[in-house]
Amino acid sequence: MIKYICRHCNDLETETSICPVCGTRTSLLASEIYYCKNCNSPSFSEECSECHSVCEKIGSDLRPVFAQERLLLEVLLDKPMAFAGKSVWCSASNTYWIDGKKLRVNMAELRKQDPAAISAKLQEYELQNSVYVRDDKREELKERWQIATITILNTGKLHCDFTYLDEGQDIEEYYQKWKKQYLK
Ligand SMILES: [Zn+2]
Numbered sequence: 001m002i003k004y005i006c007r008h009c010n011d012l013e014t015e016t017s018i019c020p021v022c023g024t025r026t027s028l029l030a031s032e033i034y035y036c037k038n039c040n041s042p043s044f045s046e047e048c049s050e051c052h053s054v055c056e057k058i059g060s061d062l063r064p065v066f067a068q069e070r071l072l073l074e075v076l077l078d079k080p081m082a083f084a085g086k087s088v089w090c091s092a093s094n095t096y097w098i099d100g101k102k103l104r105v106n107m108a109e110l111r112k113q114d115p116a117a118i119s120a121k122l123q124e125y126e127l128q129n130s131v132y133v134r135d136d137k138r139e140e141l142k143e144r145w146q147i148a149t150i151t152i153l154n155t156g157k158l159h160c161d162f163t164y165l166d167e168g169q170d171i172e173e174y175y176q177k178w179k180k181q182y183l184k
């Protein structure tokens with residue numbers, strides 16, 4: 001069952017994408033997230049809404065990993081560009097999903113590496129990676145962006161916002177925010 005939440009009505013939970021009280025568009029309340037191997041894409045229901053195949057449950061929190069963060073991950077793992085062009089997502093507790101395959105990492109351990117060396121590696125691959133940074137902005141990837149704003153509500157529940165990441169949102173802005181949060 002897909003649940004929605006209305007932010008205009010004090011986080012009211014609804015079963016419809018339009019709030020029955022105030023009539024505005026609600027946001028998805030994600031409890032479980034699945035992965036469709038066929039579409040190589042996350043799904044909010046066990047049955048993929050695109051191809052109707054049965055999806056694998058992958059967790060309760062998922063955010064897209066854009067090209068810059070992907071490169072950082074690869075550099076930390078000493079595998080620059082290894083996941084370039086793949087569908088890369090991150091779920092809670094050090095778990096990444098690369099084309100639907102789980103990759104567990106120990107971020108705390110990985111971040112103990114020499115920052116200067118990491119930074120130099122990032123610079124070394126920056127140009128090569130810029131193609132993928134540009135790709136993140138492509139029209140057909142918009143849908144991916146739309147689940148990018150996953151936040152935790154006052155109630156402690158996860159919340160995916162479909163309405164904020166369409167036209168105006170800049171990927172660079174998203175990345176900067178992410179950096180602040182994860183790269184302290
Ligand atoms: Zn409402």
Ligand SMILES: [Zn+2]
Pocket residue numbers: 036037038039040048049050051052053
């Ligand atoms: Zn599918």
